[in-house]
Amino acid sequence: MPLLDQVRIVLVRPLYGGNVGSVCRAMKNMGLSNLVLVGPEQHLNARELHAMAAHADDVFERHRNVGTLEEAVADCGLVAATTARPGLYREHSLTPREAAPRLLAAAADTPVALVFGPEDDGLSNEDLAGCSVMVRIPSSPAYLSLNLAMSVMVCAYELFGAAGAYEPPVERTPEAPADMKERLFDHWRRMLLDIGFMKEEKADHMMLGFKRAFSRGPMSVADVRILMGVVRQTLWMAAQYRKYRSLARPGGRAAGG
Amino acid sequence: MPLLDQVRIVLVRPLYGGNVGSVCRAMKNMGLSNLVLVGPEQHLNARELHAMAAHADDVFERHRNVGTLEEAVADCGLVAATTARPGLYREHSLTPREAAPRLLAAAADTPVALVFGPEDDGLSNEDLAGCSVMVRIPSSPAYLSLNLAMSVMVCAYELFGAAGAYEPPVERTPEAPADMKERLFDHWRRMLLDIGFMKEEKADHMMLGFKRAFSRGPMSVADVRILMGVVRQTLWMAAQYRKYRSLARPGGRAAGG
Numbered sequence: 288m289p290l291l292d293q294v295r296i297v298l299v300r301p302l303y304g305g306n307v308g309s310v311c312r313a314m315k316n317m318g319l320s321n322l323v324l325v326g327p328e329q330h331l332n333a334r335e336l337h338a339m340a341a342h343a344d345d346v347f348e349r350h351r352n353v354g355t356l357e358e359a360v361a362d363c364g365l366v367a368a369t370t371a372r373p374g375l376y377r378e379h380s381l382t383p384r385e386a387a388p389r390l391l392a393a394a395a396d397t398p399v400a401l402v403f404g405p406e407d408d409g410l411s412n413e414d415l416a417g418c419s420v421m422v423r424i425p426s427s428p429a430y431l432s433l434n435l436a437m438s439v440m441v442c443a444y445e446l447f448g449a450a451g452a453y454e455p456p457v458e459r460t461p462e463a464p465a466d467m468k469e470r471l472f473d474h475w476r477r478m479l480l481d482i483g484f485m486k487e488e489k490a491d492h493m494m495l496g497f498k499r500a501f502s503r504g505p506m507s508v509a510d511v512r513i514l515m516g517v518v519r520q521t522l523w524m525a526a527q528y529r530k531y532r533s534l535a536r537p538g539g540r541a542a543g544g
Numbered sequence: 545m546p547l548l549d550q551v552r553i554v555l556v557r558p559l560y561g562g563n564v565g566s567v568c569r570a571m572k573n574m575g576l577s578n579l580v581l582v583g584p585e586q587h588l589n590a591r592e593l594h595a596m597a598a599h600a601d602d603v604f605e606r607h608r609n610v611g612t613l614e615e616a617v618a619d620c621g622l623v624a625a626t627t628a629r630p631g632l633y634r635e636h637s638l639t640p641r642e643a644a645p646r647l648l649a650a651a652a653d654t655p656v657a658l659v660f661g662p663e664d665d666g667l668s669n670e671d672l673a674g675c676s677v678m679v680r681i682p683s684s685p686a687y688l689s690l691n692l693a694m695s696v697m698v699c700a701y702e703l704f705g706a707a708g709a710y711e712p713p714v715e716r717t718p719e720a721p722a723d724m725k726e727r728l729f730d731h732w733r734r735m736l737l738d739i740g741f742m743k744e745e746k747a748d749h750m751m752l753g754f755k756r757a758f759s760r761g762p763m764s765v766a767d768v769r770i771l772m773g774v775v776r777q778t779l780w781m782a783a784q785y786r787k788y789r790s791l792a793r794p795g796g797r798a799a800g801g
Binding site for chain 1: 566641681
């Protein structure tokens with residue numbers, strides 16, 4: 288994921304170690320590794336930081352510390368600032384989904400930065416003046432302001448998605464071929480008749496309902512095989528039942544009806 | 545946001561109060577308010593819970609506690625379970641972006657649930673058996689497992705987006721009319737000539753570059769007015785400069801060249 292390696296997460300004067308740790312984990316979850324803290328960091332609670340970072344301690348170990356936002360983004364071709372407050376410059380903001388492809392396009396040529404302000408006040412207008420793009424995370428008017436690490440997660444999640452970096456770790460579900468499914472439905476029909484669930488004259492109508500129910504999501508070869516196994520076992524059981532019943536009650540009716 | 549009111553967030557046996565508080569905040573940020581905890585909750589650290597909930601304490605105050613996952617989702621038409629582990633049933637998973645519209649479509653008729661497992665182990669196969677849809681958050685192979693509250697945020701963010709619930713609190717940027725922009729470019733050209741930035745024979749070529757630069761993003765009426773103000777001020781300053789220079793050096797050249 289070379290594009291994501293070019294994306295720098297910049298935290299300006301963060302207050303809480305737990306949030307910085309959560310940011311590290313969110314970054315690593317979403318394929319980011321490049322963290323810069325602006326301002327002093329001795330006040331950050333180390334225990335909480337490492338607890339929240341969990342297995343993303345390495346992101347914090349490799350972080351850079353600088354004195355000013357200017358230093359943090361000096362070599363960046365595009366600097367995006369996150370903001371929750373309305374006001375000067377802030378209205379021309381992009382959503383994270385709009386900003387992600389712009390950041391990645393720029394990241395092909397130069398480092399880019401995504402800048403987050405302190406937990407209490409966010410970025411100052413002075414901080415914002417040095418940023419070329421404003422990003423505002425859609426949120427409810429009932430509570431607009433996201434936790435710092437949550438903001439990083441939403442932006443990182445959009446970047447990860449936009450980078451197309453996600454390879455599903457297991458195969459998606461390819462549909463089973465239609466003739467295989469038809470065979471399953473034939474067997475299913477026979478089973479339902481055989482166990483006395485429905486009578487022949489209602490069977491076509493009932494099967495339409497079952498087919499619809501089975502077709503709401505993808506059905507794979509493995510799914511069909513499992514269902515076929517269920518059908519076979521049920522047919523065997525029904526046959527056994529009829530056999531033993533006729534042994535127990537000579538002259539008794541066959542199952543069904 | 546009536547659809548979002550029908551979406552229930554179910555936390556199965558959560559371990560940490562801080563995470564539950566973070567979940568409350570993430571929910572309120574994204575327009576959700578319906579929280580159910582499954583299992584005992586006396587062990588949850590109340591201080592950390594309220595600290596992380598911040599202004600979303602009301603979500604926790606209104607939560608429901610039940611003994612089993614079955615109780616939590618009994619009346620739900622669609623139950624989506626989140627999982628990070630691969631394995632049985634887990635491969636037919638949707639991304640949060642795929643799941644969100646399905647959940648909302650179902651929420652038009654019935655409550656729906658989004659279920660999250662404990663921090664250490666996630667949902668058991670037994671828990672998953674009662675869920676109709678699996679949701680898996682795309683994440684980096686370097687660190688697949690998201691923090692509980694982060695998982696809730698990503699899913700809630702997709703639901704909020706899919707619900708179209710986001711009303712930008714300030715106007716988006718409507719473009720200024722073309723004739724207004726042309727007038728700006730005319731003034732800009734005059735200014736650049738006037739301050740000696742370019743000569744007349746290069747002006748058309750230079751202005752193409754400026755127009756392109758000014759057209760990369762939307763330019764509003766307010767933007768045009770501000771830039772016009774800059775131009776006017778600069779033209780005034782250049783005129784003053786020439787006036788005073790000719791006073792100081794009688795017979796001196798006019799500015800430019």
